[in-house]
Amino acid sequence: DQQVKQNSPSLSVQEGRISILNCDYTNSMFDYFLWYKKYPAEGPTFLISISSIKDKNEDGRFTVFLNKSAKHLSLHIVPSQPGDSAVYFCAASWEGAQKLVFGQGTRLTINP
Amino acid sequence: GAVVSQHPSRVICKSGTSVKIECRSLDFQATTMFWYRQFPKQSLMLMATSNEGSKATYEQGVEKDKFLINHASLTLSTLTVTSAHPEDSSFYICSASPSGPPQYFGPGTRLTVL
Numbered sequence: 500d501q502q503v504k505q506n507s508p509s510l511s512v513q514e515g516r517i518s519i520l521n522c523d524y525t526n527s528m529f530d531y532f533l534w535y536k537k538y539p540a541e542g543p544t545f546l547i548s549i550s551s552i553k554d555k556n557e558d559g560r561f562t563v564f565l566n567k568s569a570k571h572l573s574l575h576i577v578p579s580q581p582g583d584s585a586v587y588f589c590a591a592s593w594e595g596a597q598k599l600v601f602g603q604g605t606r607l608t609i610n611p
Numbered sequence: 612g613a614v615v616s617q618h619p620s621r622v623i624c625k626s627g628t629s630v631k632i633e634c635r636s637l638d639f640q641a642t643t644m645f646w647y648r649q650f651p652k653q654s655l656m657l658m659a660t661s662n663e664g665s666k667a668t669y670e671q672g673v674e675k676d677k678f679l680i681n682h683a684s685l686t687l688s689t690l691t692v693t694s695a696h697p698e699d700s701s702f703y704i705c706s707a708s709p710s711g712p713p714q715y716f717g718p719g720t721r722l723t724v725l
Contacts, residue, residue, distance in 0.1 A: 533713050542615070542704050542716035543655070588655065592712050597643055599706075599714055603654045 502526045503591050505602035513610050518576040520605050522589030525570065529591040533599065534563060534574045537586045546587075547574070579609045614638050615707050617717035624695055625725055632690045632720045634661075634705030640685035641707035645714065646678075649702045661688040661705075695724040 504523045512518045522532075530551040535543035549556040549563045549572065556563050562575045576583055589602040614637040624630050634644055644661040659680050660668040667680035677699075679691040688707075692699050700723050706714040 531712055535716075540702070540719065540721060542617075542706075542719045545713040545715060548713055597708060597711065597714070598645055598657055598660060599712070600657075601655045 501603070503589055503600050503602040505589055505605050507605050508603070509606040509608070511608045511610060512579050514581060515578045518579045518583065518607055518609070520574040520587050520589075520607065522572045522602050523570055524572075524591050526591070526593075527570070528593045530594050531592045532563070532565060532572050533590045533592070534561075535588045535590060537588060537604070543588060581609050581611060583607060584609045613709055613715040615705065615715050615717040617705055617720050619720060620718060621721045623723045623725065626696055627694055629691055629693045630695055630722060632692075632703055632722075634688045634690070634707070634717055636686045636707045639709040641709070642685060644682060644688040644705055644707040646680065646688075646690050647704045647706065649704060655704065692722065695722070697724045700724045
């Protein structure tokens with residue numbers, strides 16, 4: 500039972516354009532969502548998070564949008580840079596729990 | 612802040628031997644740490660929750676006698692893969708947090724069992 504789903508295994512975007520990564524979840528108990536970036540053979544790096552009481556959170560080039568009714572969140576990166584090429588994982592958690600449930604990841608490639 | 616380290620970064624061992632992986636929180640104390648496993652091109656799968664001073668909590672399907680976890684101090688958790696076999700070859704990653712999310716991850720340990 501995949502509670503957090505990233506349906507796009509890969510995404511290719513031109514440098515300077517917007518990258519949009521999507522994530523869906525099924526468990527309505529989730530109330531905290533995170534995005535991590537991961538390079539091969541390295542641990543994930545925290546990017547940005549959002550609580551379920553918000554629908555948007557912004558940090559520099561990264562913005563996360565949450566649509567609770569659709570159980571959907573997205574990560575926008577603008578403008579996209581070559582260094583953004585990596586695998587992006589969406590993760591979810593719930594109140595009182597520290598552990599995370601991860602999606603399958605989306606490999607983002609930024610083309611010059 | 613919130614730096615997590617792992618040691619070793621890479622280990623190769625013979626089948627049947629045991630391997631210990633250390634996870635340390637360098638600039639904060641962590642009563643709870645997490646151990647994940649990642650297969651090639653797959654997601655991170657939570658193996659267990661390591662609790663300082665008490666037994667670890669294992670996820671369903673994870674053999675607790677095979678993957679021994681010890682959380683002896685507020686800055687150190689160890690994962691020991693006992694009697695390792697080739698199917699245990701994987702990328703093992705730990706995480707911790709000063710308080711609640713987000714979790715901060717270590718750099719990972721690549722285990723290869725020959």
